[in-house]
Amino acid sequence: MRIGFHIAISGGFKKVVERAKKRGCETIQIFSRNPRGWRISKLNLKEVEIFRKELEENKIYPLFVHMPYLPNLASGKKTIFKKSLQALIAELERAEILGAEYVVMHIGKRMGTDEENALKNVALGINEAFFKVKNRVILLLENTAGMGSEIGYNFESIKKIIDLVEDKERVGLVIDTAHIFEAGYNIATKEGLDETLRELDSLIGLRKLYLLHLNDSKTDLGSRVDRHWHIGKGKIGKEGFRNILNHPLLKHLPAILETPKNDTKWDLMNLKMVKSLLE
Numbered sequence: 001m002r003i004g005f006h007i008a009i010s011g012g013f014k015k016v017v018e019r020a021k022k023r024g025c026e027t028i029q030i031f032s033r034n035p036r037g038w039r040i041s042k043l044n045l046k047e048v049e050i051f052r053k054e055l056e057e058n059k060i061y062p063l064f065v066h067m068p069y070l071p072n073l074a075s076g077k078k079t080i081f082k083k084s085l086q087a088l089i090a091e092l093e094r095a096e097i098l099g100a101e102y103v104v105m106h107i108g109k110r111m112g113t114d115e116e117n118a119l120k121n122v123a124l125g126i127n128e129a130f131f132k133v134k135n136r137v138i139l140l141l142e143n144t145a146g147m148g149s150e151i152g153y154n155f156e157s158i159k160k161i162i163d164l165v166e167d168k169e170r171v172g173l174v175i176d177t178a179h180i181f182e183a184g185y186n187i188a189t190k191e192g193l194d195e196t197l198r199e200l201d202s203l204i205g206l207r208k209l210y211l212l213h214l215n216d217s218k219t220d221l222g223s224r225v226d227r228h229w230h231i232g233k234g235k236i237g238k239e240g241f242r243n244i245l246n247h248p249l250l251k252h253l254p255a256i257l258e259t260p261k262n263d264t265k266w267d268l269m270n271l272k273m274v275k276s277l278l279e
Contacts, residue, residue: 001245002026002254003214003274005267006066009033012044013051020060023267028055029064029104029256032094036069038083040090043097052099062254063100064140064211067091071105073125074151076113084108085125092133102210104140104174107152107161116160118151123164130167140174140210145182145226153183153224155203162204172208175200176258177244178215178229181236184222188240197249212255214274216241230259230266231273242277 004025007016009032020028033041055063068091071084088105095103110118126139141161146153152161158173165171177187186192200206216234218227232238244250259270 001251001278002061003257003271004028004060004254005257005271006030013047016051017054017058017060021058022264024271025060027062027064027254027256028060029066029258031068032065032091032098033068035066038068038070038087040087043094045097048098055099062102063098064102064104064254064256065091065095065098065100067103067105069106072108072111073105073122074108074113074118075111075121076117077111080111081121081125085128088125088129088139089132092129092135092137092139095137096135100137102138102140102172104142104211106142107144107150107158109149110151111149115151115157119157119160120164122151123161126161126165126171127167130165130170136170138170138172138210140172142174142176142213143179143183145179146184146224147182147226150226153179155200159203162208172210173204174211174213175209176213176215177236177241178213178217178234179226181217181221182219182223182226184224186221187244188221188236190243193240193243193247197247206249209253212244212250212253214241214244214255214257215259228258228260231257231270232277238273238277241274242279245274245277246279 004027006029071087073084144150144153185196215228216236218229219225
């Protein structure tokens with residue numbers, strides 16, 4: 001299992017590898033631009049070239065690009081859908097330039113529509129983006145906690161999206177451990193984890209699972225409240241993560257930690273915990 005963190009890009013890509021090395025990253029996830037706005041800035045190709053070279057020299061791979069926060073293909077509002085589609089197209093293109101094999105996308109919220117139509121909107125947006133961008137970047141759908149109007153908190157709904165995607169080889173799944181627990185899948189126990197993986201394999205297929213987001217949960221099983229917490233300190237707990245990290249169906253996957261952070265020491269604390277649980 002290759003382990004890393006979501007790394008900030010503030011100060012430019014030249015700072016990313018330095019931050020990753022301080023945290024002992026074997027893999028990383030980044031935003032390609034400001035995640036809190038719609039404006040799509042141009043990539044500095046010289047800076048990108050150096051960034052890619054440094055990743056290679058330090059054997060940091062794979063690289064995951066996370067979509068910004070604002071895009072929401074599930075929206076029933078045409079203006080939001082259109083802007084979200086343009087954002088996805090841009091991120092698929094930028095990921096290829098950055099040397100990333102994957103783009104991670106939150107499935108979204110059903111704004112101004114019902115859940116069924118929201119799921120269809122997501123698939124429609126993915127199909128349009130794939131039609132526009134003919135590259136090999138794989139789009140990973142991230143499961144949600146089901147908080148508020150979020151969709152994509154169970155395998156049935158994620159399956160509906162994937163079933164409607166025309167180029168299925170370009171779409172996959174990332175499981176966020178906090179979200180799945182908060183959505184009601186009891187991955188904190190060995191039996192619950194096994195049952196969750198059986199259901200995932202039956203409905204979607206384990207081959208579609210490309211990445212784990214490792215986060216403990218500050219809220220209870222099935223709370224539908226999204227609150228990431230430090231590994232082993234939350235409701236999933238140490239034994240829950242020991243089972244997850246060493247499960248024969250999961251231990252080959254890369255894993256990105258998105259635990260709360262104030263400074264580097266919190267990341268190092270979480271990484272130390274994860275490594276202590278690996279067998």
